Amino acid sequence: MTDEDDPLGPLDPDFAAQFKRDDRRPACQLYLISPLDVGGGFPDRLRRALGAGPVAAFQFRVKDIDQHAAAALAEPLQKICAEHDVAFIVNDSISLAKRLGADGVHLGQGDGDPRDARTALGPAAQIGVTCHDSRHLAMEAGEGGADYVAFGSFFPTTTKQVEHHAAPVLLSWWSTMFELPCVAIGGITPANARPLVEAGADFLAVSHAVWGNDEAAAIAAFDAVMAR
Numbered sequence: 001m002t003d004e005d006d007p008l009g010p011l012d013p014d015f016a017a018q019f020k021r022d023d024r025r026p027a028c029q030l031y032l033i034s035p036l037d038v039g040g041g042f043p044d045r046l047r048r049a050l051g052a053g054p055v056a057a058f059q060f061r062v063k064d065i066d067q068h069a070a071a072a073l074a075e076p077l078q079k080i081c082a083e084h085d086v087a088f089i090v091n092d093s094i095s096l097a098k099r100l101g102a103d104g105v106h107l108g109q110g111d112g113d114p115r116d117a118r119t120a121l122g123p124a125a126q127i128g129v130t131c132h133d134s135r136h137l138a139m140e141a142g143e144g145g146a147d148y149v150a151f152g153s154f155f156p157t158t159t160k161q162v163e164h165h166a167a168p169v170l171l172s173w174w175s176t177m178f179e180l181p182c183v184a185i186g187g188i189t190p191a192n193a194r195p196l197v198e199a200g201a202d203f204l205a206v207s208h209a210v211w212g213n214d215e216a217a218a219i220a221a222f223d224a225v226m227a228r
Helices: 014-018 041-048 068-085 096-101 115-119 134-144 167-175 194-199 215-226
Strands: 031-034 057-061 087-091 104-107 126-130 148-152 182-185 203-208
Touching: 014 167, 031 215, 041 068, 041 096, 041 215, 057 068, 068 087, 068 096, 087 096, 087 126, 096 104, 104 115, 115 126, 126 134, 134 148, 134 167, 148 167, 148 215, 167 194, 194 215, 203 215
Parallel strands: 031 057, 031 203, 057 087, 087 104, 104 126, 126 148, 148 182, 182 203
Antiparallel strands: none
């Protein structure tokens, strides 16, 4: 789906020029996503990253392994997040999130309904939904009880195959119209993050920009960008 395919129609490009971030909203925060390989020395890398600067949430994202193996990999990472007061979010799987007693779950468009996640995980769970570049999908997620919506990809990324391209004006429109937090995702680095913060992102979801480099230095660099 492109902006033009959204049932709400294309956004006015002048909207972004008129946008000013509402100072009453909390400052933009970092939402860290795991690499696919979280074995070996990764727990030490996570501990180092979380000690280098503020991180609001960590998303556990693994593919093509059974739930038992995923749970074994997740447990030490979940403990590290708890030690640093960082929300531990499970990608895709409501059942794994429930098994782990995770702080929440992030759902893609094919991963289930946020209402079902709420029933399974309870009222305190943080439930996020991928909404690509669609205001319509985001509003549906909000109506379904999601705690945040995620838009992207904003930039080219090697973390996953990109089929949807979002523009920063989408963040501006959303944060003007709704209180529900929005997450920007896709190819975000310290070098290109600032326009997304200024456009209204409540969270920046990042993966390769941290794990593909020195994780502590990357976290500190993101913190500097968001703290201006």
